[in-house]
Amino acid sequence: METRSNHVLVGAVVLILIAVLALFFVWIARVNGGSEKQYDIFFKQSVDGLSKGSTVSFSGVPSGQVTEIALWKDDPQFVRVRITVKDETPVLLGTTATIQCSFTGTCTVQLDGAVKGAPPIDCPADNPRSACPDGVPVIPTKPGGLGALLSSAPQLLERLSSLTERLTELLSDKNQASITGILANTNRLSKALADRGPEIAATVAETRVAIQKAGDAAQQIGVLAGTTNTLLNEDVRPAAQNLNKAVAAAQHSMESLDAAIGDARPGLQAFSKQTIPEVGQLVHDLRRMSAALTDVAEKIDQGGAGSLVGPPKLPDYKGPKK
Template sequence: METRSNHVLVGAVAIALFIAAFLFILWIARVDTSDRQKYDIFFRSVSGLARGSAVNYSGVPVGTVQEIRLMPETPNFVRVRIEIDEGVPILQGTVATIASVGFTGVSIVELEGAIKGAPAIDEPGPYGAPVIPTKPGALGQLLDSAPQLLERISTLTARLNEVLSPQNQDSIAGILKNTNTITAAVASRDGDIAEAVTEIRATIAETRKTAAALAVLADSTSKLVDAEGKPLVADLRKTLQHADTALSELEATSRAARTGAEAFNAHTLPEVNLLVGDLREMSRSLGAIAAKLDEDPAGALVGGRKLPEYKPDGDRNR
């Protein structure tokens, strides 16, 4: 009787210890699926990712990877089921990427990019859980661009082979030789170059002094123009005003002289022409009298021949 009771007691203690160990393991593993949210993520590649891999939200651990499945209907995608602690804000704008941890090759799922005030991602997807969209990570982008990178490296290698052909190598060797010659020539003229640099510096210093003197001269010229130029301009304006007045008077005098000349041409000039004609006629008559006196002085004085009577043109017209 006592032996049977001892066995029952030992069995009860063993069962109690087993249950306690199981509960302790559950507590250590924090396996509590009732308070976790499930989400699906569709990746093109899940290199380094495995069941139990961590899920971080902006670097903070918030869950684990529970399942990784191939999709027979769409083999270019892999479905990853994750479980996240309740209360983590999986909102619209949240994206998932696969990030590597150090150089061990282990990867984790990184969540980021939630928009404040946006609604939660809670619409069930094709497998019953909401779907978090993906964004290519640094490793994914590198792997996607690897073919293009390799092609560019191959093209660069081919071009380098063309550049480094034997003929081009000879040309490069000649260029390097000429460069060495030029360098040696420049080194041999080190003293001349130093002297030329010194002269250039002296020229620059003189140029600066000349520029300063020109600035002083310009300042003095400006002051002179301000001090004496303004009165001179005022006198010049007065002179121009007097010249304008004189020109106006001269124009008036010219108009009056033009009027007198027109009157002279109209009235006085014809009278002068008549007078000149009378003087010419008188000169002819006096010439005739002088000729008569030369021929017959006595008859002319006594009155042997009657001289023609002189009548001016004015009396002829009467």
């Protein structure tokens, strides 16, 4: 009985020592490794070459590792990669994640783009589901490196194929003949220009002379403009002032004439209404008197002065001769 009790006691002590030793190792690991944070990254590209335990680097500095890789249950187009990084890693707003692969086939998760003074990426308190669909903060992604090249390879091949077809059409026999004709025409044009070299040089020289003459003409126009300004200041402006004075004097004379006409208007009205009819009557009477005088003169001429007081004498009658 005592032997059995000793065995149980020894077993219990051993178990306790093992548990204490395990706790000690866990504590040592925490002390050495420090606390860590978890983040999710959703890639819409192939994550071939990335595996559980792959390195997570921040600006090239190893800062954590990949702990889980799985298709996202809400949208199978995305691959959810969960990572753990050290607590002192500056995962701030503006930080992005890319997959960097080498030609050996191994890939790592590269974090970069932290902005000084920006708040850390965290789950908001008001709506955590939208920013943290699986309970941890999400780091946005950006294409880069060999992964981006491989994801865009189909489009690149399609564009290369289209470019090749267009080059084939461009270099067809018909287009080659056209290009040959264009080159031949270009050669003839170059030869013609070379033959016309002296004439072109003479034309350029004449153009220079014309430009020089144009400059001289512009200078003379400037001098003429200065002379015109002087003439305006010295001659035209005083004459204009005298003309303004003459116009003012003429206006004053017109005002005086208007006043005189206004004063003479009553006399003119009386002359037109009274004097003119009387003058007409006088002319009529003078005409009648002139007619009477003319009649008297004719009578005197014909019968003498006696014809004015008696009837005219009858002519003497003489009988026929026997």
